[in-house]
Amino acid sequence: MLFKKLYTKSLFRICPKILSISSLRYATAPSSYAETVDLAYSSYESTEDETSVRPPVVILHGLLGSKNNWNSMSKAIHKSTGRKVISIDARNHGDSKHSSQHTYLHMAQDVIKLLKKLEISKVSLLGHSMGGRTAMVLSLLSSDLVSSLIVVDISPAKTSPQIFSMVNLFDAMAAVSLRSGIAMSKARKLADEQLKAVIPDINLRNFLITNLIQTNTGSYSWRVNIPALKENFQQNIASFPSSLKGLQYCGPTLFIGGSLSDYIGKNDLPEIQEYFPLAQLQFVDGAGHWVHSQKPEKFLEIACSFLKDK
Template sequence: MLLNILGPKNFFTRFSSSTKLLSVSVQRCWNSTASSAETVDLAYASYESTSDSENSSQPPLVILHGLLGSKNNWNSMSKAIHRTTGRKVISVDARNHGDSRHSPQHTYVHMAHDVMRLLKKLELSKVSLLGHSMGGRTAMVLSLLCSDLVASLIVVDISPAKTSPQIFSMATLFDAMTAVSIRPGIAMSKARKLADDQLKSFTPDINLRNFLITNLVQTNAGSFTWRVNIPALKDNFQNHISSFPSNLKGLQYCGPTLFVGGSLSDYIGKNDLPEIQEYFPLADLIFIEGAGHWVHSQKPEKFLEIVSKFLTEK
């Protein structure tokens, strides 16, 4: 397996000879939508094989993470999906996250256009999309705006039909992260411990705290900061992140679509399917027992089985 990790200034890497050139229809799609949102360069990691067993005839799978996540959260699962299906997997950092560019704008339309820009630069005419939470909504919006780009769609524990009440607690987390104060020049391990101690007063959930602390980074000067753009996320959260865009009603993506929810999560419900199918007529909805919102990390084996089966059959 070959893993390429690329920042926003270094998009081009080795691609197999089977990579399709940008089609006329995709170029037209880009031209017709690019002016509606200012895009930023995205960092990504590419998982691909040099062996003859690679399923190079199938479109790559592009993975889009959730709010306050990064491509690194999907490292193990990306490798597993590639190993199981043979598909190239491209895991992407959203704007204001990970190693991607920061921007004061953070809407699903902007994020969908960012991904379009990346696919255009990589000369990919068709991809499958997998998105979790915020990334799931980005994947949905991209599929609705530019269906010619999307061979199939997998949405993980998020819905266009409802918003979980839990999501509004994120505003508190933004404030908690902003309030963390760590003196410069100490070891990263100690800084993480200090950050965890300060976040305990805001959330007792150690798994959530560990997830947030993956965003803690040390600058060249030795100070500590968050790599996510908290001010932009906080400013855009209520109006642009917490709910699905209402102005996309009437649009449809009619390709193969799978929604995967956690049985313990309230981000998506069984009663959501009719409204989901208004946007995605071919959508199926599967729940993984015992999983909450982070389905892929809480039940990785079952998640891999379901996703790999869908990608193999569709």
């Protein structure tokens, strides 16, 4: 058995959009509360795409990641589904603009701005971790833009205790000191040695080091905005915004979790369905939080099967 049971329940009712006073404020006037930034993105398409009839797939990465982490998976999803795939760098990540503000409302509005710029009226959203919560918020605030939703190993219902150790990663990255002018290979090795004292997991260190860049002057820095992420982490990143209670996205929704991860559990489904009434929940055996990189074939199979139908 390569993946676990699908958790869902039938809902034979019209899905209302119930608005509390606080959620109404966000839903009706988000632009007045969120200053947007321009986002970098990569597009995967061909002349044989079905984009004229099927919405593109928009991929949103997790905290301290980038669109580059999804390069192979983006190509595979495009090849399997025939749909255009757009992989986006979140604000304060990758090649996107930096900002002192970093909330899910801001990130959702950034994506909406990009879709408007690209003249795209409907998309399928696929988001992992922080990107999954961004996708959820966007779906709740602008459901007309979203034809279907895939959320990877994150939940609006709870937060993994592990997530609070992220502050240690910010501090460890900020403490790395590298001299100017050395080769990138040398810089990566030195950064790894300095991170090792705090982060024993070599896979996690390798993931973080993908953010190391060399400037035009030969000095080294992190392309993620560590000060802004650390400042916003506790209040704005670590948990799902409670102000959105009462809103619902009623389109096709799939939550994919890793069986070894505690970021999402089968008991979360009832609370998930308060926001996403049609949500299904599927677990991939042997996968942790990074389901798509730890079990790429199973993840691709599950995600593309859903995208082909939805």
